[in-house]
Amino acid sequence: MKYGNKKVLELLLRSGADPNLANKKSETPLHLIAKGIYMEDDIVKIFFMTIDDIQQRLLIDALDGRSQTPLFWAVTYWNKKAVELLLKRGASPNLGDADGFAPLHILCCSNWDLVENFLKMNAEIGQTVNINIQTTAGNTPLHLAVSLGNEKVVELLLRQGADPNLANNDGDTALHLICKRYGDNDLMKILFEVCDQLKKKVQVDVRDQLGNTPLHWALFHGQKKEVEFLLKRGANPNACNSELVTPLHRIALRGMDDNLAEVFFAILVDLQLTVDIDAQDVFNNTPLHLALEHKHKQMSETLLRRGADPCVADEDGSTALHIICKGDDVNGLAKMFIKVLQQVRPIVHVDTQDNEGNTPLH
Template identity: 30%
Template sequence: MAKGGGEKGKLDWRLEESRTDSGVDSFRSLTRDDQYNSGVSTGSVAGEQEKLSVVEERLDSAYGSSSITSITVDGLGEIIDKCSISEPPSAERSSEYTEEEVNVLATVTEDGDTVLHLAIIHALKPSTHELTKLFPKEVLDIQNNLYQTPMHLAVYLNQPDVVKALVENGACLELQDQDGNTPLHVACEHGRLECASDMILDISPTKLAQVFETQNWRGLTCLHVATLHKQHRLMRLLIKKGADLNIQEGTSGKTALHIAVELHDVEAVTLLLNRGANVDAAMLNGCTALHLAVGRQDATITTRLCQAGADKMIRNMEDETALDLADGNDDILALFPFDDIQIMGRTVGVNF
């Protein structure tokens, strides 16, 4: 049941009393003997897993493999039951949270997971929704030892209803996991269109711009990630919501168009050009998308770029134009729409 504002304030105060600092370590750590008893095991999980309700091992924040604490679904249910979150109000029940409830709600595992993290991992949706309403915002945003928030896990495990509930209760979208990925980065990598829609549907333009500009530790924004993984529907969503088409990634200055060209992704190239991407945007080394298309001998994309008005005479840091890169490749040279040229002051029409 959702608590009133006064009760939530009391929980906030009691959480503060149990802290030693503002970090994850400020919450009491669960021990195997005292909290989980025989319900805890240590294991490794490799690869992507969509459902963990019958699995007793936890995904790590890199979504790969790691040795970490896990808990059985039954054991987790017992812990959540201690919170009495489903207990109807009664005259006998105090308006304050009991010491046991505060301890459970304010506790993290040795891996930094709160009860909410665990409920999401094990797909305990009713409990997840109750905990989401019960937790104050600062607890919703707790990051585990691998810097995953509950939102990161809900997106990765494709739980859009949980994502929506977290957003509605004020969960932060800008927090980054150990790879620098925000929850929206995770959605763009794994094709979680519905989760992404729920995250950004009602977000203010100012906050949304901050999310769109955030780079992970590889220097990639959400649009770069969606392009890199050929998530065309997510690209359309981001563009519709105002993502900067020409933003450069932080390592070599590529735009989404450069990435699409490198992948020979004709659909993405066409989408970006049709939505107004700068066809002549240059990387840090001066290369335009046309340099990349010609260098990769991609006739189809070269044609699309030329039709979009790409400047074939722009020079990169090696003082090369796209025409220079095409030299000796008659098939590619034949694709360039040459304009009239002048020889000894006289205009000569060139037709191919």
Template identity: 25%
Template sequence: MDRVSNHNQMDYNFDGVEPKHGKMLLDERLDSGLDSLKEDELVRDFDDITISPAEDFKHEYEPWRTAVTEDGDTLLHLAIIHESTEHAFHMIKLSRNHPFLNVQNHQRQTALHLAVITEQPQLVDRLLKAGADPLLADDSGNSALHIACKRGSLACFGVITQNCQRHLTAMLSFPNYSGHNCLHLASINGYISLVESLVRLGADINAQEQCSGRTALHLAVDLQNAALVRRLLELGADVNCLNYGGFAPYHLTYGRQNEEIRTQLFDKTAQELRALPESESDESDMEDLDLSEDELYDDIKFGK
């Protein structure tokens, strides 16, 4: 099987965990039912119904473009999953700028998503050059670039960013359905090389994730990743940026044991932000609040 030489080039997380590639990538296909798909009747008959590289299709409509599994996977999806590279290349070549390249399965994964998940950067390159849409999101709101950042795939990350200069600003800032952009995902997973690359390409280092307003620096402190905290500070992360709860990254060191992180942030944090913020509510304000669920049941009497 023709695989590119950098097939196994993956970023490492800060814990020194082995890179996610090979079998692990297939096993973690975002719960898309890969095992059952491999046993599907359409897959068993794959060699019979798929196209031959020698054939020359000249018509817009072809049966191989409409064949799908019960999971919504096309023959191109299957070729990528099963690493049938030549079949995939031929279908891509015959479908240049055709909607077939952007068909989404029942998890809204395109061929491009699957090529990143299975770590096949050469296929990622062919798909993008043939007109695959890099902005399409799966059912978790992840684009192909989100997935590359989440999995630490340096090779796929490089191919996508090199081929998508026109869309790069939008792709870097676009949040998934959890409110995380690519920089947040790379930070959460401790991929320092990807964090550096994202910032170099123009990602906003102080962008706040949409759930609680944490920046990459907040996330690094949350995860007690001292190396990432240090690198983010070197790259210019704002130590005085507050999340939606009014907490600076330094506040997140309270109650945690990593003195290295606490020391890194202390001198750089504004003096007025070093103490934990006080609650804005006092006891007199409590009268104006709605009753809590527990208080609703205070008058219930049992066992008369």
């Protein structure tokens, strides 16, 4: 086959040469055909005609050293002719390699028209493609398409029955991954619009392995548009993860001067939702504690003006004033703190003692 000798090829096959024998890489002739190495029309035609004529059994789903089938390689190189040929001869579209990657996973990393062609080819021969097939890491084709920001593929998969609520081994659904992406995109809009049309419910408060909801991640990454989408879809602004961290804790930790907190609060007011501004995590830290500890001045002021209680103590008994006094106050936290409290909360206990008996003055 390698040298294109058609007569010798036919002679060898008719003389009993095994078309299923593999080389040192565990590749059979079919693997090489799939990769496009032996794709001269006459050679491939003679190969299959002779196989059929002598009624030789062909291992159409033979595995190479990486547990990858000929179809896997044909899809990887998008050798369309080989893909069609293999599928018509019974190749399984759902076999995964050692990592569980099936042909559809590979295609979802490329153009939507390739995915569409592959699904169409299978439909024409009455073969079912598992649209929700998962890798060993639990990722579906939809997970991969979302991670790569492939909007057209995401829409196509959803319309073909992809489940938006399936989680991978980290507990991430498509919605989690959308919220973890940087940059502007319409993935969330597409997901909700298509699922609405198909009357398919999207779980907005689903939790990953650490208990984080999509809203936690959208806020952590400063995705304002996604935050608004989620809240309008019923996301819980007070949802806690496994460390009792709420979305507001996430904003406080982020602390960038990008008005994310104000956007968050404005949406809540518009939707008539309330947020527990003094929610405490497993260390009894409130969002205000975290904002002050990380010297996020604007965030700290926003929380105070929104009613955060400066007298709440963390697990060490430290109040907001203790935390300010422990730092070097490089950006005028203490000055801002006193000024804001004089306007919104005239009475503050300045002599509160922590667990060691220390006051802010100490």
